[in-house]
Amino acid sequence: MFDLVSDVDFMEMMPNTSVLGPKETHSTDCNGLYQDLTSIHALDISTARSNDFYALSSSTASPVSASTGKPKRKRVISSVQRQAANIRERKRMFSLNEAFDSLRRKVPTFAYEKRLSRIETLRLAIVYIAFMTDILENN
DNA sequence: TAGGCCATCTGGTCCT
């Protein structure tokens, strides 16, 4: 049951853990890489014009959609649209990391432990939920 | 220096 997390010995850590309080030495903004998010809001994505188009792949072999069986259409976008898509993707990843951070705060860790990676966070959360479920079912 | 982790870019696919 607890073998999901090979690199975290949950049973061993339980007696001494606080549910909250992993040190936040390393927030989402770990490398200052999100400093530009402020400027993201300033960028008017609506300026991405719609003079772009879908075009049939002009290459020799046009691939076929696995789901529809129709020929795949290559989506051609302008550099402005590409930039806007990059910004949206950064925002999306930012909110994903915010969710990881809030999950990190919910799973028990030793205060001195280094920040959990995303995969460690997910695995520990799975084990933690299973552990708590086990406790509830045996009471 | 190798390996792990992460941010970012990019193109494909799905959905509205």
Add this chain to the structure above:
DNA sequence: AGGACCAGATGGCCTA
């Protein structure tokens, strides 16, 4: 048509 989601590629940073 365009945004959301996803996965692959790439490069930087950090640690053992």
